[in-house]
Amino acid sequence: MNPQLPLAMSLRPELTLESYVAGANAQLLQALRELATGQGLEQLFVSGPAGSGKSHLLMGTVSAAQGAGHSSAYLPFEELARLSPEMLDGLDQLDLLAFDDLHLVAGNAAWEEALFHLFNRAREKGRRLLFSASHGPSRLELELPDLASRLSWGGSYRIQPLDDAGREALLLEQARKRGLKMKPQAASWMVSHCSRDPRQLLALLNRLDHASLAARRQLTLAFVREQLG
Known part of the structure; x- marks a missing residue:
């Protein structure tokens, strides 16, 4: 693994969990706070349409985790999909991995297999995993059934629109x-x-x-x- 790569996926400092207007998503926000600080569930899946605040929540969670002293990385597939899946090698050394827009690699056999193996390594080491996508795991049309199954293991939240x-x-x-x-x-x-x-x-x-x-x-x-x- 290139040790600089996770750090290159830069966060936007203004996008914190504190600055997120929760509306009807207070329970989701609390679950993310717990995930960031090493409490609660070890895996969360957040779904919602474009513009619903998924990236804000994932960046905010990574910022909170780093603030709590946990090594973590924000990994947006909008950027990762242009790279080789081999870039995932070694990421299981980090405490928290936040993968944004997973739907962008759904159906890509190489990426799905790499994610599947990373998932297994990370869970064996007790790492925390956070995923976002346009839809929940069952609606992503993944080619690898075992990956879809593992993505459903943790908590799953659908972002509710603001009133x-x-x-x-x-x-x-x-x-x-x-x-x-x-x-x-x-x-x-x-x-x-x-x-x-x-x-x-x-x-x-x-x-x-x-x-x-x-x-x-x-x-x-x-x-x-x-x-x-």
Whole structure:
């Protein structure tokens, strides 16, 4: 194993478990906190559509594990799928492995076999495993039945979408992290009149960030309506 490779999959420091707006996902969030600190289940599987926050949760879990002194790596298949499956060799030396977007290699025999063997080595050593995908293990159309079976061993959670209050909280939290002063009425208006898709809302917030900087204005309801209405 190239010892630098797991470290090269960089984390985004703002994506922590604390900054995740849980909504109806409080039980999942608690399970991830326990996984990161060596408590609770040894394996978790998180599923949800694109934009539901899977990467945020996996990065946050790895950050929490590292903060607790556990060696860990965030491993997104969006990047890994371009590499050889041999890069998994030796990763069982780490305390926690978090594999993001597993569906991207479903049906790839070489990757599935490499994951199967890594899974066995990691479990034999008591390592902790975290997976995310668009769907749960039974719906991934994996070619290797034994891998599908092992992915079902631990806890499995489906990310529940945010309600309107959660979407507003997400906007306010992201604005705060950007150093923006956003009025709650402005966040409420965006959810009601612009979009309920978290990714689109954050894209609009990025647009407002640039506009407020140029105009030297706070994100009041009047300013937001002027920019987006």
